């Protein structure tokens with residue numbers, strides 16, 4: 328098409344990692360859920376043709392591949408044999424998915440009363456729920472304790488006192504983990520790194536705050552210290568961060584045993600395992616992660632002369648991220664002139680930063696494919712954008728799409744399961760899209776699309 332960047336001439340306009348595909352219609356399997364494939368010229372997920380699927384539910388829609396989710400959950404459970412695997416519900420949670428988590432033998436991490444409500448409604452055993460948060464109110468703590476939540480991860484001295492009061496009032500002994508920060512600079516976006524010193528989470532090990540918090544917990548008869556908790560950040564690929572954190576956390580664990588006479592039975596290493604959003608990312612298999620992390624902990628415990636505590640992890644993104652894709656309809660296509668004479672093809676779709684905030688918030692890269700047909704047109708370098716009133720409303724910053732991409736086409740973005748729906752908003756009064764679970768040729772809406780009535784219901788007029 329005239330005006331579009333000609334094939335093979337993308338130097339300077341495309342990022343260094345993006346290669347022009349030999350077949351622009353083909354999927355890159357590593358980015359998609361396990362049942363996704365192109366067949367009869369269209370994208371299929373869970374045995375269903377995506378155009379048929381969205382003919383019923385409309386777009387934008389999140390498509391959740393149940394088999395893929397369950398097999399990733401099982402892969403973590405089996406690889407981290409002997410650990411407790413807490414699925415981090417903040418990545419995405421709904422009642423049906425919480426049931427799958429329990430059915431696959433995983434525990435559940437929640438970080439708000441809302442997530443707790445979903446878990447309880449799904450029938451998750453409260454004893455297998457961990458409750459996070461840096462500012463839990465007395466009311467929230469009371470609800471969690473009364474529900475019988477197995478462990479509450481305390482994050483501040485105020486909270487320790489608050490929780491001790493609540494446990495006392497309810498006459499229970501509450502299981503507690505102490506969230507510590509190991510001073511690790513995780514190699515990820517600043518906003519999703521959590522174990523460096525200058526941020527809001529946890530108690531610093533190096534300043535002595537963590538040791539003091541542990542002493543404080545041990546001073547309350549209503550609190551049962553299960554162990555330390557460390558989460559170094561999110562979308563992390565290399566285990567060196569866990570290695571440094573593990574060493575520092577275990578040193579504290581050993582110090583608590585010698586100086587305070589308390590041998591904590593458990594240790595939680597958090598989540599943060601990275602996934603592939605584009606061909607830049609090369610995540611490790613859960614089995615490899617498990618082997619490396621277990622080796623780190625075992626070696627460190629041997630060096631310290633202490634028994635290996637019962638370990639747990641909290642993966643969210645690595646389980647649900649690749650299990651979902653988002654399907655949009657193209658509304659407009661526009662050529663925009665760039666410096667140097669090239670043009671970029673802007674493809675506007677019917678969603679955007681209200682259903683996936685990650686590109687705007689973290690400059691996150693995604694990929695996409697034409698889902699509703701094949702095309703023999705040469706690829707063009709496209710930018711898929713949303714329909715919100717900001718120029719940063721980007722869905723996929725750089726991707727090759729067929730040069731004849733046009734209004735009415737469906738575009739699907741893989742790996743949107745983690746923090747897509749869970750961080751979705753009503754910006755510009757957008758209606759948050761549905762989540763449609765697919766399996767063996769059957770689709771089930773597990774979260775329905777919002778309606779204007781939903782929006783107007785909270786606006787008292």
Ligand code: LLP
Pocket residue numbers: 415417418436459519558560561562597598599600641642643644645685689745746750
């Ligand atoms: N455990 C704790 C204590 C956490 O804070 C988190 C994530 C996880 C586990 C799960 O991390 P995951 O395995 O999903 O990486 N909104 C950001 C991510 C924020 C993560 C917050 N905590 C994003 O979209 O990348």
